[in-house]
Amino acid sequence: MTPLEQIIISELPAAIRLVRSAFVKQNPDLPPPTDAEVIAVYESGYLSSVAKDDRIISEHSDDINNG
């Protein structure tokens, strides 16, 4: 498997989820999300994503420090 195929396989599900979310219609039988729920999803996503950035930066700093 080529490196590009590896990366396509690893990232395409996320990309497909992103595109599919653009087509999801609100189910009329389910209540729409509340303001608090929408904001909570955003805030938790922000925190976990920034934490991952810090982890990546830290890992590469460790690589440099360890030679």
Next chain:
Amino acid sequence: MIRKRLNVTVLVMMLMVPLVNTSCANNPPPNLSPAALTAWNNTRVQGVLDLIRNTVDDGTKTVPPLFSGATDVKVATWHKSALTVIHATGNGWKPVVLTSLDELAKDLPPSEQDRLVPYIRLAKTIISEVKQ
């Protein structure tokens, strides 16, 4: 062979751009307050920026690596800055983030730039659709 596969990837990503473009701004849940609508839009943008970061990070682990460790740090640093600006500003961040995407692309080695450009285009499309 790799160039052929890259062209396939570019084609797939370019097909995704108009699909997202036609529907991106039309699905917010009804009756959201302005703050929650901002959070909803920003969540979608965050998702596509995460895709760029994750693609590069995963690409450092392939054999051979598609992206260097230096690029991984560069993109993670950019990503963190972009998310922080969006989170702190709420609205009005579009020009800053769109410009930062262009600057990020320019700052990469040509081979890595080619691989990341489809994702950057997708991000710019989604961001452009956000109403502020």
